[in-house]
Amino acid sequence: MGFYLRTSLKAGPFRFNLSPSGVGVSAGVPGFRVGTGPRGNYVRVAGLGTTYFGGGATAPISSGSPMPMPPATRNDGIVMQELSGAPVQQLVAAHPSDLISQIQAAARRHLLWPWVAASLTLLALISAPYGLLLLVPGLPGVWWLRQRDLARRSVVVFYQVDDVPALNYERLITSSSFVSRVQRVWHVEAEGALDTSYQRKVNAGAGALIRRSPAQLNLAGPPVLVTNIAVPSLHGKDRSVYFLPDRVIVRHGAQYAGFPYAAVNAHAQVQRFIESDTPPADAPRVGTTWQYTNKSGGPDRRFKNNRQLPVMLYGRLTITSSEGLLIVWDFSRPDVAAELAEALCGMR
Incomplete structure (x- = not known):
């Protein structure tokens, strides 16, 4: 159908793929564990009803x-x-529903990486020129933290819609323009x-x-x-x-x-x-x-x-x-x- 966009999803360093055995997840950055990333949800909507996988109702x-x-x-x-x-x-x-609970929890989480990046930049400028050396380990750390924030503020849902x-x-998508x-x-x-x-x-x-x-x-x-x-x-x-x-x-x-x-x-x-x-x-x-x-x-x-x-x-x-x-x-x-x-x- 025309409303499908992709077959795999990315949330921070995590990549989710839908297979016959379920939702698979992999991490592309060292230091990230699958258990600390977002959950993968699977929802099937068909003529006989809706089936949810990934958590029970709250x-x-x-x-x-x-x-x-x-x-x-x-x-x-x-x-x-x-x-x-x-x-x-x-x-x-x-x-x-469990999905709404996940979305609520993700929306409440604050981004940390902008504050760390601003603090690192200010510290480097105050203590320049030697403080600029802080950017060598600091910038990769900020990038790592940004990936962590993206993962914590993501709720992954695979939809399969049939019939x-x-x-x-x-x-709905086409007629409402x-x-x-x-x-x-x-x-x-x-x-x-x-x-x-x-x-x-x-x-x-x-x-x-x-x-x-x-x-x-x-x-x-x-x-x-x-x-x-x-x-x-x-x-x-x-x-x-x-x-x-x-x-x-x-x-x-x-x-x-x-x-x-x-x-x-x-x-x-x-x-x-x-x-x-x-x-x-x-x-x-x-x-x-x-x-x-x-x-x-x-x-x-x-x-x-x-x-x-x-x-x-x-x-x-x-x-x-x-x-x-x-x-x-x-x-x-x-x-x-x-x-x-x-x-x-x-x-x-």
């Missing part, structure tokens, strides 16, 4: 009911509701209704105000995950969603949670948006309005520099779960949001 983590984020009131009286859903720490308890799940996953088809994506962080006529007047006549940040689509996957497949991913400022063949992984900062597709709902809708920035070239333009409007929709002459704004047609993708997951994305092309929602529903 015990559930106890937690209380999800606590919704309280609305924040701006100085102009607009109440903004955060669209963040339940905290990731609570979402972890809903569907615990109908393979077709569905291929459709994760590489280049959509020009802009935004993570919608908060939304507030404009209740008064004055609030609507000074906000181009809109019915709601949103807070958003730029996002991107790619096939990179979680930074600590080393795998043999392309992983469609949506990346926001501090939240990301990764679509694996067997589950959806959500990241908030350094915290991760996983959900089976059966537990995730995806919904797309068309969104009229008054664009104050430069509009994307691939978005349909359906009208114009004024930054400050009067009751009839025309420009309010009492405001100086009252510019005309384009009304664009965007696509909104909302991903939810019954456990409290909520992430909202806007796409400059409505058809891309609709295709992605349809493909995600096909993974259930």
Whole structure:
């Protein structure tokens, strides 16, 4: 299938290969032991179900009911509701797994080699010219430490996807156009209704105000995950969603949670948006309005520099779960949001 990228994986000095007898590992640097490196996981997804090799499921983590984020009131009286859903720490308890535990542990490990490299450079400069001799044994040591850090911050997973799940996953990657088809994506962080006529007047006549940040689509996957497949991913400022063949992984900062597709709902809708920035070239333009409007929709002459704004047609993708997951994305092309929602529903 087209989503397979490689047959062997590298994590620091370790190389993993999948063979009929299982996942094999070798180390190419003296001083590294296989027992101190990342584990190799094997996941087979087929029409009869999903099989995991590499560790058992972890015990559930106890937690209380999800606590919704309280609305924040701006100085102009607009109440903004955060669209963040339940905290990731609570979402972890809903569907615990060994893979998520490994990813969490790897993400929490700090890189040591940059600090050692900076300290070595500073010491060499302070004690120059003789201190420069420290670089002779020091640079190989920094390289060795960097390889160690890469190994400790890597989770290796081999996927074998067959039958109908393979077709569905291929459709997810191709129909959602994760590489280049959509020009802009935004993570919608908060939304507030404009209740008064004055609030609507000074906000181009809109019915709601949103807070958003730029996002991107790619096939990179979680930074600590080393795998043999392309992983469609949506990346926001501090939240990301990764679509694996067997589950959806959500990241908030350094915290991760996983959900089976059966537990995730995806919904797309068309969104009229008054664009104050430069509009994307691939978005349909359906009208114009004024930054400050009067009751009839025309420009309010009492405001100086009252510019005309384009009304664009965007696509909104909302991903939810019954456990409290909520992430909202806007796409400059409505058809891309609709295709992605349809493909995600096909993974259930």
